Amino acid sequence: MLPSFLRVVALFFTFGFPQIQAQTYYGPQDPRIKTELALNVPCNGVSTTPDGRLFAVFARVDGSTGPQVVEVYRENNTFQAYPNAEWNTFEEGDDPKRHYIGVNGQRIGPDGNLWVIDKGAPALGAPIIFPGGPKLVVVDLTTDKVKRVYDMSNATRSNSLLDDVRFSAGMGKAYLTDAGSPGLIVLDLDSGQIVRLLDDDPSTKIGLPVSAEGTLLKLGDEPAYIYADQLEVSPNGKWFYFQSASGGMNRIETQWLDNAFYNASLNSNAVLGGFVQPYAHTPSTGGTAIDAEGNIYNSDTDSQRIIKIFPNGTMTTLVQDPRLLWVDAMWIDGDNKLWMPAAQLNRGTPFNNGESRIVKPLYVYSIDIGVGPSPIDHD
Ligand SMILES: *[C@@H]1O[C@H](CO)[C@@H](O)[C@H](O)[C@H]1NC(C)=O
Ligand SMILES: *[C@@H]1O[C@H](CO)[C@@H](O)[C@H](O)[C@H]1NC(C)=O
Ligand SMILES: *[C@@H]1O[C@H](CO)[C@@H](O)[C@H](O)[C@H]1NC(C)=O
Ligand SMILES: *[C@@H]1O[C@H](CO)[C@@H](O)[C@H](O)[C@H]1NC(C)=O
Numbered sequence: 001m002l003p004s005f006l007r008v009v010a011l012f013f014t015f016g017f018p019q020i021q022a023q024t025y026y027g028p029q030d031p032r033i034k035t036e037l038a039l040n041v042p043c044n045g046v047s048t049t050p051d052g053r054l055f056a057v058f059a060r061v062d063g064s065t066g067p068q069v070v071e072v073y074r075e076n077n078t079f080q081a082y083p084n085a086e087w088n089t090f091e092e093g094d095d096p097k098r099h100y101i102g103v104n105g106q107r108i109g110p111d112g113n114l115w116v117i118d119k120g121a122p123a124l125g126a127p128i129i130f131p132g133g134p135k136l137v138v139v140d141l142t143t144d145k146v147k148r149v150y151d152m153s154n155a156t157r158s159n160s161l162l163d164d165v166r167f168s169a170g171m172g173k174a175y176l177t178d179a180g181s182p183g184l185i186v187l188d189l190d191s192g193q194i195v196r197l198l199d200d201d202p203s204t205k206i207g208l209p210v211s212a213e214g215t216l217l218k219l220g221d222e223p224a225y226i227y228a229d230q231l232e233v234s235p236n237g238k239w240f241y242f243q244s245a246s247g248g249m250n251r252i253e254t255q256w257l258d259n260a261f262y263n264a265s266l267n268s269n270a271v272l273g274g275f276v277q278p279y280a281h282t283p284s285t286g287g288t289a290i291d292a293e294g295n296i297y298n299s300d301t302d303s304q305r306i307i308k309i310f311p312n313g314t315m316t317t318l319v320q321d322p323r324l325l326w327v328d329a330m331w332i333d334g335d336n337k338l339w340m341p342a343a344q345l346n347r348g349t350p351f352n353n354g355e356s357r358i359v360k361p362l363y364v365y366s367i368d369i370g371v372g373p374s375p376i377d378h379d
Pocket of ligand 4: 314
């Protein structure tokens with residue numbers, strides 16, 4: 001367990017004192033940035049396979065409708081609902097376990113399958129459909145068929161926002177963040193059993209709303225709090241990194257999460273929270289990615305930059321460019337490229353009383369980082 005003074009630091013760190021809001025960046029464009037995709041809808045995540053397939057998730061925060069998870073064909077600039085149109089349509093009376101309701105993320109796992117995170121509500125703030133809405137859908141990319149659906153209903157609540165997923169080394173467990181009802185969820189991938197951890201703990205809950213382009217976000221008239229959101233696992237499987245979207249990254253050894261899954265007396269905030277360490281003073285963040293050397297890339301939603309966090313927790317700016325408007329979930333491919341979907345989420349309907357201020361077309365950019373993905377994250 002951490003000495004108590006460190007715990008105090010962690011508390012200070014996560015609740016935070018009022019931070020100085022960073023400013024919008026109006027500087028020059030950086031020529032190292034390449035355009036990968038030009039889109040008519042906001043994209044909040046991509047993933048690629050070693051043989052060149054490309055998948056994307058569309059956030060639909062511009063008021064558009066249509067598929068949420070697609071395969072993108074770059075050769076003719078088209079895309080197709082993935083794995084099919086049926087999964088991408090949900091109508092009243094449909095089985096919520098067999099259709100995407102509201103996809104928050106997708107990623108190809110170290111097993112080569114596409115993992116789709118469904119928050120189970122058709123829009124941010126809309127009621128979650130229980131049971132069966134909140135789920136993890138595993139699609140086999142060789143057959144293009146859904147292989148397994150993990151029902152997350154038992155570990156989610158009416159105010160949950162199932163956010164994203166990462167895996168333990170060896171893929172025994174999956175870790176998920178709940179950005180609505182602050183906490184972590186550990187899922188045993190074999191049995192499908194799920195346990196919530198660090199529920200409402202200072203490490204998963206933060207006192208400030210998210211900020212972008214220098215302005216605090218609002219959902220309706222209320223400040224927009226987005227709790228435990230970004231997460232990464234170190235390439236050696238030892239560390240689990242996590243943070244609220246408003247920043248302040250913590251870490252905990254995965255062994256404690258894994259043990260707390262089985263051991264209820266470890267699963268209390270008083271005990272488990274003691275193993276949480278402050279890691280890096282990150283700003284309001286759209287998304288992250290981790291490379292083979294354990295560096296974490298973190299997108300600063302206020303200042304249009306990507307921060308690189310070394311494994312010792314020191315931060316440096318990798319790139320800053322006015323085009324990097326709310327870069328959401330990032331992705332590192334086998335060609336050492338960091339993909340940066342500039343989703344402009346803060347300009348979307350949920351944060352602007354139903355109106356979209358998104359400027360089209362939207363772009364997915366990339367930059368060469370000279371290193372590939374973490375092998376326990378994906379190929
Ligand atoms: C685009 O290319 C894909 C893959 O080659 C193909 O399946 C699809 O039919 C093409 N779409 C159009 C509109 O040409
Ligand atoms: C959810 O809880 C119900 C009732 O306790 C139980 O029957 C079911 O197996 C649980 N499902 C999961 C995935 O844990
Ligand atoms: C469960 O966790 C408690 C608290 O950390 C610890 O004292 C106990 O030894 C653990 N039990 C097992 C079986 O690991
Ligand atoms: C952290 O690591 C980076 C990269 O290796 C190095 O440049 C930096 O000096 C280190 N910072 C500290 C405080 O040791």
